[in-house]
Amino acid sequence: MANKTITSPRGFRVAAVKAGIKASGNLDLGLIIADKPCNTAGVFTTNKICSATIDVCRSHVSNGKIQAVFVNAGNANAATGQQGLEDAQTICTQIASKLNIKSSDVMVNSTGIIGHFMPMDKVAAGIDKAFDVINNSETNGLEFSQAIMTTDLTQKLAFKQIKLDGKVVKVAGTAKGSGMIAPNMATMLGFVTTDADIKPAMLKKALREVASMTFNKVSVDNHQSTNDSLIVMASGMAGNNEIAAEDENYQIFKKALWQVCDDLARQIAADGEGATCAVTVRVNSAATAKDATKAVRAIVDSPLVRTAFNGADPNWGRIVSAVGYSGAKFDLSKLTCKIAGKVVYRNGQPVKFDPATLSAKMKHPAWLVEVDLGAGQASDFCYTCDLSKGYVTINADYHT
């Protein structure tokens, strides 16, 4: 089978090593090195308590060019003050000096526990080790996806191949994200490589549009992370004519980027901490887009709704009552709710259904909740999961 990891697009080498940052001793440090500076775009958390790494990334990507990306799991380097900032800069400097590039051509990403200083000796040794093993093999691509995992149970990969100007163009992505997931920016770590030739401004535009429809539609626990970033690097080695405007090639590329990011976003929801099912919540016929979002968020942010998902309980009362306090406008005489394809509440009235049959459908790994507000034309959606005892175990027992 062809390599579908982030080493598949031409122009990238990748490494993952065990640096000893994770207590488990698993892979916890990764590098992406491009053969030459890449057109790069990023979107980042809007949390005001953010990791020092986010400040560094924002600054370094501002000129649209990056050659190396560092990532570690096990320590978020967040709420670590001046020391945290210096540590993030030191990491960039170490990598830059090995490549003989500017430290501003390096991005640094961290995920893990908040409020602890980075174990810099381990990090430095890990970087050295990563340079020893870096290559463009599928194995390294897979190991990179493992190195960024924290409470994730599955590694997350997505891949799409398109043709632009007769040339094969690849888009490959990987992501981590399982807890501390709320839809208000990238909400996890995501890395996308592509060999498309595309101007930085167009890459940035495509990434922002795609992020708003994919990663920003995932909610596991409505707790916005301090460290979210989604980065796309374009090596330009596919040989297509450089995308410089919103032309047909731009649309084809953007669609491929959307497919990769949508795939990863769904994987993140399905692997939400403790999740036993992935649920897409869609609100239709809202008066405004803002109203649609309000209703979606009220539903997915309700622990009562999400524990009902966990119990495979078609408790539409919880869903409808969440809409009731969401602040979204609706017409009660048209308000309708569908669970896993079955109408359970229509035009403001309960509908008779067989709970056992519907409950069986809710035990499937993925299904849909649809609510019609009967107030207009706008809609929105969110990828979420159930709230289980597993979530509580993971987060009550994960100690600082």
Added chain:
Amino acid sequence: MANKTITSPRGFRVAAVKAGIKASGNLDLGLIIADKPCNTAGVFTTNKICSATIDVCRSHVSNGKIQAVFVNAGNANAATGQQGLEDAQTICTQIASKLNIKSSDVMVNSTGIIGHFMPMDKVAAGIDKAFDVINNSETNGLEFSQAIMTTDLTQKLAFKQIKLDGKVVKVAGTAKGSGMIAPNMATMLGFVTTDADIKPAMLKKALREVASMTFNKVSVDNHQSTNDSLIVMASGMAGNNEIAAEDENYQIFKKALWQVCDDLARQIAADGEGATCAVTVRVNSAATAKDATKAVRAIVDSPLVRTAFNGADPNWGRIVSAVGYSGAKFDLSKLTCKIAGKVVYRNGQPVKFDPATLSAKMKHPAWLVEVDLGAGQASDFCYTCDLSKGYVTINADYHT
């Protein structure tokens, strides 16, 4: 010991019976009958998907006079459309005809599952039974508190005695509330009786002020109920001079009402579904009251924060990062967080502490989280509890 239930203030008779509405067969129907029409005030849920009972209560209390209050647990009569409204009215009519009063002098309250029609035969028989046993005994007062319980583990009672114009005035309350608790109106069922003589307008004013500082400061799961109501009935039989203005007597009465409601609100938080500890979250030195509320809500609405409470884990990173995305203004160089009396983060920097000692304190049944934003003079607080596996069990296994 003196009677401290809602039958203690003069002028009220109370009953509780097993009407067969709760599947458990426990007490599930209660009545409060005053000797004569009482000055009465109520505050109700702001959820637009509300119980038919809320519409009826709002309408009936609008003239400030009520003589009888009905309550049942086991069925919320919410999202039940026109049928639900007619059922609520039928209940009022039945009680009114027995007392030879207008049905608009009766209030009706329901709590339990959403979206099922009321078992009206059982309700009618239950009301008859209640009239057979109604009296002003302490036993009936206690049983009323039990009849309103759903997933509550403890019955909730509060009592305060004051003197006005040399006369003994009693204020007694009971409440239910364990899940579907968010601070945006009364957020549960609460019933307060008093023999104070106070004009309806002043009673309404006092209740609104007190509710905003007590019941509206409780959050268990941030899911606003369809059925919340808090009702206070004043029989006037204490013999004090009627309170008609915001004078000293008004202040004394309001303080007693606040003490009763604050006591009940804390009991509700402590008995939140699955709760193992009651936590008061306080945010100080906010730029505005709105900012203080935003920061408090972000903290108490985070499942990550509340699972850390459950694990007795002093994971201040989750608390501080919730402040980071709350939208509240803060000065990072002054941002400080204290858990159970211990400073764990000061002026934007982690503080060394012994996690084992602090974790032991977090295993106490009640403690405090304090956050200083360093941005002004405003503050706010919320009574909440931890998020446990017990909460998931209760709400995943509670079937429709």
